[in-house]
Amino acid sequence: MLLTAQTNAIALKAKLFRGFSDPSRLSILECLLDGPRNVSEIVAVTDLSQPNASNHLACLRDCGLVTAVQDGRYVYYHLSDDRVANLLTLADEVLAEVARGVYECTRVSQA
Amino acid sequence: MLLTAQTNAIALKAKLFRGFSDPSRLSILECLLDGPRNVSEIVAVTDLSQPNASNHLACLRDCGLVTAVQDGRYVYYHLSDDRVANLLTLADEVLAEVARGVYECTRVSQA
DNA sequence: ATAATATATAATTGTATACTGATACGTTTA
């Protein structure tokens, strides 16, 4: 694809949405809706393996969706912007509207 | 991953976001912000190959983000819900906040 | 300093998915 300022902006946005587009990462984000959590707590809540959670957290952190704050040997994560929560809420609303369509979507993943 | 009502809801939401998480699909969605477009018009605006656009449209359609209306030999697509536009706008706002972080993110894709 | 705990990284592997080229299908026009 040709790279212009416009396509670059689109690529950025796609990357942002990609942060939301995995169930593991969504679980992490939703668990952070209630406030900061350290990795062990996130692992406990989400049932992800520790390295797996750590990988997804690195992705979310690099993408700017969450922020890490080290406190001793613990690292606490929190949503980096209130609008991240808004995006999740808005997605719920769209889902309520089109849930049936998404449920029947077999093109992205059969899972 | 254990499948509960909760994880199922999360999987649905992840699938929804996946519709937004590809530059080609985002281009299509943004081009539909201005109103309905048929496939040829979408191909012209986005510079995607026709089969590629058609594939992405099938995904967006199955996921409920766009709706297709056939008119003769043309098929017109439009956003299926106003909130889809809202999600795109909100994403822009988050991006404005965290653009630098996303730009530096090398974990999702090196492109 | 050593052990224990918390988190991050690396290497590997299987699977998902984006793209291309060829082709099929459906609709309109001649």
Added chain:
DNA sequence: TAAACGTATCAGTATACAATTATATATTAT
């Protein structure tokens, strides 16, 4: 009906990505 046009599907390939296991790094406690 045949030809042209618009759209969808299919097969194949290359790449991206998620999960796992093993290991490294960092911090606290003994």
